[in-house]
Amino acid sequence: EVQLVESGGGLVQPGGSLRLSCAASGFTFSSYWMSWVRQAPGKGLEWVANIKQDGSEKYYVDSVKGRFTISRDNTKSSLYLQMDSLRAEDTAIYYCANGDTFDHWGQGTLVTVSS
């Protein structure tokens, strides 16, 4: 059974940083693209970033370019999102998802940016 478990969310002040993690199991992690998708309270889904199987390609939504960094460790079957210079508008549930088309999703971790 595929499992994706996010962690690392919490309350942070504007301008602060957080590092999200996603622990994967139940599939060959190194064979899959991985993505972060977020959902602001009461809003729709927004893709944030994705990373190729070997980490050689990374893509970001414009609003986080230069502030967020996606990475992975295939030896630990883990996906990461380093979030710097956080803004109030980054407040959301952050989901990790595997595959070309978001085949499976985790339960998400809540990030709240507020003073």
Place this chain on the structure above:
Amino acid sequence: QAGLTQPPSVSKGLRQTATLTCIGNSNNVGNQGAAWVQQHQGHPPKLLCDRNNNRPSGISERLSASRSGNTASLTITGLQPEDEADYYCSAWDSSLSAWVFGGGTKLTVL
């Protein structure tokens, strides 16, 4: 980054058929196809159809996806109460090098 266009809400009766639409352009839906996810209130999304219109195992045969030009569609036949949820389409945009989502459609089963 421009997203895909979905109607905010659709309402249909029990056992009726609902068709949800998703309008993009030649750089995303028209070129790459669209995937569909379902999200029940308070739960994470779940993939219903990939961008090749294939259903993952365990997804009901009452669901089917198709594409015509820049418009993708998700059809749900024999509507059941458990089909009441939010539905999102998504596509890779080759000009943006980014995934784009639709705003979502809230399906109500009357």
